[in-house]
Amino acid sequence: MPQQQNKINYQKELEKVLDKEKERVPTLLLHSCCAPCSSYVLEYLAQYFSITVFYYNPNIYPEAEYEKRVEEQQRLIREMNAKNQLALCTDDRQEKKASGQNIKEYHEIRFLAGRFDPQEFYHAVKGLEKIPEGGERCHACFRLRLAEAAKIAKEGNYDYVTTTLTISPLKNAEALNVIGREAADACGVAWLPSDFKKKNGYRRSVELSAEYGLYRQDYCGCVFSKQEREASK
Numbered sequence: 001m002p003q004q005q006n007k008i009n010y011q012k013e014l015e016k017v018l019d020k021e022k023e024r025v026p027t028l029l030l031h032s033c034c035a036p037c038s039s040y041v042l043e044y045l046a047q048y049f050s051i052t053v054f055y056y057n058p059n060i061y062p063e064a065e066y067e068k069r070v071e072e073q074q075r076l077i078r079e080m081n082a083k084n085q086l087a088l089c090t091d092d093r094q095e096k097k098a099s100g101q102n103i104k105e106y107h108e109i110r111f112l113a114g115r116f117d118p119q120e121f122y123h124a125v126k127g128l129e130k131i132p133e134g135g136e137r138c139h140a141c142f143r144l145r146l147a148e149a150a151k152i153a154k155e156g157n158y159d160y161v162t163t164t165l166t167i168s169p170l171k172n173a174e175a176l177n178v179i180g181r182e183a184a185d186a187c188g189v190a191w192l193p194s195d196f197k198k199k200n201g202y203r204r205s206v207e208l209s210a211e212y213g214l215y216r217q218d219y220c221g222c223v224f225s226k227q228e229r230e231a232s233k
Protein backbone atom coordinates (compact mmCIF):
# COMPACT_ATOMS: atom_id res chain seq x y z
CA MET A 1 0.00 0.00 0.00
CA PRO A 2 1.38 3.44 -0.87
CA GLN A 3 2.37 5.62 2.06
CA GLN A 4 -0.40 7.90 3.28
CA GLN A 5 0.36 11.57 2.82
CA ASN A 6 -1.46 14.70 3.96
CA LYS A 7 -4.78 14.85 2.19
CA ILE A 8 -4.18 16.35 -1.23
CA ASN A 9 -6.94 17.72 -3.43
CA TYR A 10 -5.87 16.21 -6.75
CA GLN A 11 -8.51 18.11 -8.71
CA LYS A 12 -6.88 21.34 -7.53
CA GLU A 13 -3.47 19.92 -8.49
CA LEU A 14 -4.82 19.23 -11.97
CA GLU A 15 -6.19 22.77 -12.23
CA LYS A 16 -2.74 24.14 -11.39
CA VAL A 17 -1.29 22.20 -14.37
CA LEU A 18 -4.09 23.44 -16.66
CA ASP A 19 -3.29 26.99 -15.61
CA LYS A 20 0.44 26.50 -16.13
CA GLU A 21 -0.13 25.05 -19.61
CA LYS A 22 -2.77 27.49 -20.82
CA GLU A 23 -0.57 28.92 -23.60
CA ARG A 24 -0.06 25.59 -25.39
CA VAL A 25 -1.72 22.24 -26.10
CA PRO A 26 0.41 19.52 -24.45
CA THR A 27 0.16 15.85 -25.41
CA LEU A 28 -1.39 13.45 -22.94
CA LEU A 29 -1.35 9.66 -22.88
CA LEU A 30 -4.57 8.81 -21.06
CA HIS A 31 -4.79 5.28 -19.74
CA SER A 32 -8.46 4.28 -19.90
CA CYS A 33 -10.22 1.41 -18.17
CA CYS A 34 -13.48 1.66 -20.15
CA ALA A 35 -15.60 3.94 -22.31
CA PRO A 36 -18.04 5.09 -19.57
CA CYS A 37 -15.22 6.18 -17.22
CA SER A 38 -13.37 7.92 -20.04
CA SER A 39 -16.41 9.84 -21.32
CA TYR A 40 -16.31 12.70 -18.82
CA VAL A 41 -12.50 12.74 -18.76
CA LEU A 42 -12.38 13.15 -22.55
CA GLU A 43 -15.07 15.81 -22.55
CA TYR A 44 -13.17 17.69 -19.85
CA LEU A 45 -9.54 17.30 -20.96
CA ALA A 46 -9.85 17.40 -24.77
CA GLN A 47 -10.25 21.16 -24.37
CA TYR A 48 -6.71 21.39 -22.98
CA PHE A 49 -4.70 18.44 -24.32
CA SER A 50 -4.02 16.52 -27.48
CA ILE A 51 -5.11 13.16 -26.07
CA THR A 52 -4.24 9.61 -27.01
CA VAL A 53 -6.35 7.05 -25.18
CA PHE A 54 -4.20 4.09 -24.19
CA TYR A 55 -6.15 0.89 -23.65
CA TYR A 56 -4.03 -1.49 -21.62
CA ASN A 57 -6.19 -3.66 -19.35
CA PRO A 58 -4.99 -7.28 -19.17
CA ASN A 59 -7.01 -7.58 -15.94
CA ILE A 60 -10.32 -7.87 -17.80
CA TYR A 61 -12.07 -11.23 -17.73
CA PRO A 62 -13.27 -12.97 -19.86
CA GLU A 63 -11.80 -12.16 -23.26
CA ALA A 64 -15.26 -11.50 -24.73
CA GLU A 65 -15.75 -8.81 -22.08
CA TYR A 66 -12.40 -7.29 -23.04
CA GLU A 67 -13.43 -7.19 -26.71
CA LYS A 68 -16.74 -5.56 -25.82
CA ARG A 69 -15.07 -2.87 -23.69
CA VAL A 70 -12.36 -2.06 -26.20
CA GLU A 71 -14.90 -1.76 -29.03
CA GLU A 72 -17.03 0.59 -26.92
CA GLN A 73 -13.95 2.68 -26.19
CA GLN A 74 -13.16 3.01 -29.89
CA ARG A 75 -16.78 3.81 -30.78
CA LEU A 76 -16.94 6.53 -28.12
CA ILE A 77 -13.79 8.18 -29.47
CA ARG A 78 -15.11 8.07 -33.05
CA GLU A 79 -18.43 9.56 -31.99
CA MET A 80 -16.91 12.25 -29.77
CA ASN A 81 -14.52 13.29 -32.54
CA ALA A 82 -17.39 13.39 -35.05
CA LYS A 83 -19.52 15.46 -32.66
CA ASN A 84 -16.70 17.92 -32.04
CA GLN A 85 -15.94 18.15 -35.75
CA LEU A 86 -19.61 18.83 -36.49
CA ALA A 87 -19.68 21.54 -33.84
CA LEU A 88 -16.63 23.13 -35.46
CA CYS A 89 -18.38 23.15 -38.85
CA THR A 90 -21.73 24.43 -37.64
CA ASP A 91 -20.75 26.85 -34.86
CA ASP A 92 -19.91 30.42 -35.59
CA ARG A 93 -17.13 30.00 -33.01
CA GLN A 94 -14.75 32.64 -34.24
CA GLU A 95 -17.48 35.28 -34.13
CA LYS A 96 -18.55 34.18 -30.66
CA LYS A 97 -14.95 34.21 -29.45
CA ALA A 98 -14.38 37.65 -30.90
CA SER A 99 -17.42 38.88 -28.99
CA GLY A 100 -15.84 37.59 -25.76
CA GLN A 101 -17.96 34.46 -25.26
CA ASN A 102 -16.31 31.47 -23.60
CA ILE A 103 -16.18 28.92 -26.45
CA LYS A 104 -14.64 25.50 -25.90
CA GLU A 105 -12.31 24.07 -28.55
CA TYR A 106 -11.86 20.30 -28.53
CA HIS A 107 -8.74 18.62 -29.88
CA GLU A 108 -8.94 15.40 -31.84
CA ILE A 109 -8.72 12.27 -29.68
CA ARG A 110 -6.61 9.31 -30.81
CA PHE A 111 -6.58 5.67 -29.74
CA LEU A 112 -3.71 3.31 -28.97
CA ALA A 113 -4.26 -0.35 -28.07
CA GLY A 114 -2.01 -2.03 -25.53
CA ARG A 115 -1.31 -5.78 -25.32
CA PHE A 116 -3.96 -8.11 -23.98
CA ASP A 117 -2.10 -10.84 -22.12
CA PRO A 118 -4.08 -11.86 -19.00
CA GLN A 119 -1.03 -13.69 -17.65
CA GLU A 120 0.59 -10.29 -17.00
CA PHE A 121 -2.29 -9.53 -14.63
CA TYR A 122 -2.32 -12.93 -12.90
CA HIS A 123 1.43 -12.69 -12.38
CA ALA A 124 1.11 -9.16 -10.91
CA VAL A 125 -1.60 -10.13 -8.39
CA LYS A 126 -0.23 -13.56 -7.45
CA GLY A 127 -0.98 -14.28 -3.79
CA LEU A 128 -3.44 -11.37 -3.57
CA GLU A 129 -6.35 -13.05 -5.36
CA LYS A 130 -8.57 -13.33 -2.28
CA ILE A 131 -8.10 -9.76 -1.06
CA PRO A 132 -11.39 -7.87 -1.49
CA GLU A 133 -11.78 -5.15 -4.08
CA GLY A 134 -10.15 -1.90 -3.01
CA GLY A 135 -7.19 -3.58 -1.27
CA GLU A 136 -3.66 -4.57 -2.16
CA ARG A 137 -4.74 -6.63 -5.19
CA CYS A 138 -6.11 -3.47 -6.78
CA HIS A 139 -2.92 -1.54 -5.97
CA ALA A 140 -0.89 -4.24 -7.75
CA CYS A 141 -3.33 -4.01 -10.68
CA PHE A 142 -2.93 -0.20 -10.79
CA ARG A 143 0.87 -0.57 -10.65
CA LEU A 144 0.88 -2.96 -13.61
CA ARG A 145 -1.32 -0.78 -15.81
CA LEU A 146 0.21 2.57 -14.90
CA ALA A 147 3.79 1.31 -15.27
CA GLU A 148 2.97 0.25 -18.82
CA ALA A 149 1.22 3.57 -19.53
CA ALA A 150 4.23 5.53 -18.23
CA LYS A 151 6.63 3.43 -20.33
CA ILE A 152 4.58 4.00 -23.48
CA ALA A 153 4.26 7.72 -22.68
CA LYS A 154 8.04 8.00 -22.37
CA GLU A 155 8.65 6.06 -25.59
CA GLY A 156 6.09 8.21 -27.42
CA ASN A 157 7.52 11.44 -26.01
CA TYR A 158 4.22 12.52 -24.46
CA ASP A 159 4.17 15.56 -22.18
CA TYR A 160 1.93 13.90 -19.56
CA VAL A 161 0.50 10.55 -18.57
CA THR A 162 -2.53 9.81 -16.39
CA THR A 163 -5.51 7.46 -15.98
CA THR A 164 -9.31 7.67 -16.02
CA LEU A 165 -9.47 5.38 -12.96
CA THR A 166 -9.82 8.21 -10.41
CA ILE A 167 -13.35 8.88 -11.65
CA SER A 168 -14.69 5.79 -9.89
CA PRO A 169 -16.17 6.38 -6.42
CA LEU A 170 -14.90 2.85 -5.62
CA LYS A 171 -11.26 3.69 -6.34
CA ASN A 172 -8.87 5.45 -4.00
CA ALA A 173 -7.62 8.59 -5.76
CA GLU A 174 -4.77 8.98 -3.27
CA ALA A 175 -3.44 5.48 -4.00
CA LEU A 176 -3.85 5.96 -7.75
CA ASN A 177 -1.99 9.27 -7.76
CA VAL A 178 0.85 7.97 -5.58
CA ILE A 179 1.25 4.82 -7.71
CA GLY A 180 0.87 6.75 -10.97
CA ARG A 181 3.43 9.35 -9.99
CA GLU A 182 5.93 6.66 -8.92
CA ALA A 183 5.51 4.92 -12.30
CA ALA A 184 5.83 8.21 -14.21
CA ASP A 185 8.90 9.30 -12.19
CA ALA A 186 10.56 5.94 -12.85
CA CYS A 187 10.18 6.53 -16.61
CA GLY A 188 10.98 10.26 -16.56
CA VAL A 189 7.57 11.48 -17.74
CA ALA A 190 5.24 14.00 -16.05
CA TRP A 191 2.29 12.60 -14.13
CA LEU A 192 -0.97 14.52 -14.50
CA PRO A 193 -2.68 14.44 -11.09
CA SER A 194 -6.43 13.91 -11.04
CA ASP A 195 -9.50 13.13 -9.03
CA PHE A 196 -12.06 13.06 -11.82
CA LYS A 197 -14.96 12.24 -9.54
CA LYS A 198 -14.72 15.80 -8.17
CA LYS A 199 -16.79 18.53 -9.84
CA ASN A 200 -19.58 15.99 -10.44
CA GLY A 201 -17.34 14.07 -12.84
CA TYR A 202 -18.85 10.70 -12.01
CA ARG A 203 -22.39 12.00 -12.44
CA ARG A 204 -21.47 13.54 -15.78
CA SER A 205 -19.97 10.20 -16.92
CA VAL A 206 -23.33 8.54 -16.21
CA GLU A 207 -25.12 11.22 -18.27
CA LEU A 208 -22.64 10.86 -21.14
CA SER A 209 -22.92 7.07 -21.04
CA ALA A 210 -26.68 7.45 -21.54
CA GLU A 211 -26.18 10.04 -24.28
CA TYR A 212 -23.81 7.78 -26.26
CA GLY A 213 -25.66 4.57 -25.34
CA LEU A 214 -22.51 3.06 -23.80
CA TYR A 215 -22.31 -0.44 -22.39
CA ARG A 216 -21.83 -0.13 -18.60
CA GLN A 217 -20.43 -3.25 -16.98
CA ASP A 218 -21.48 -4.12 -13.41
CA TYR A 219 -18.07 -5.31 -12.18
CA CYS A 220 -14.63 -3.71 -12.16
CA GLY A 221 -12.97 -6.08 -14.60
CA CYS A 222 -11.04 -9.07 -13.23
CA VAL A 223 -12.41 -12.53 -12.55
CA PHE A 224 -12.18 -11.88 -8.79
CA SER A 225 -14.29 -8.72 -8.98
CA LYS A 226 -16.78 -10.61 -11.16
CA GLN A 227 -17.03 -13.36 -8.54
CA GLU A 228 -17.45 -10.77 -5.75
CA ARG A 229 -20.23 -9.05 -7.68
CA GLU A 230 -22.01 -12.33 -8.38
CA ALA A 231 -21.77 -13.36 -4.72
CA SER A 232 -23.28 -10.04 -3.60
CA LYS A 233 -26.26 -10.35 -5.96
Ligand code: SF4
Binds near residue numbers: 133139142220223
Ligand atom coordinates in the same frame (compact mmCIF):
# COMPACT_ATOMS: atom_id res chain seq x y z
S1 SF4 B 1 -11.08 -5.26 -8.78
FE1 SF4 B 1 -10.53 -3.94 -10.54
S2 SF4 B 1 -8.74 -2.74 -9.86
FE2 SF4 B 1 -9.00 -4.47 -8.44
S3 SF4 B 1 -7.69 -6.09 -9.24
FE3 SF4 B 1 -9.72 -6.45 -10.12
S4 SF4 B 1 -9.72 -5.35 -12.07
FE4 SF4 B 1 -7.96 -4.59 -10.91
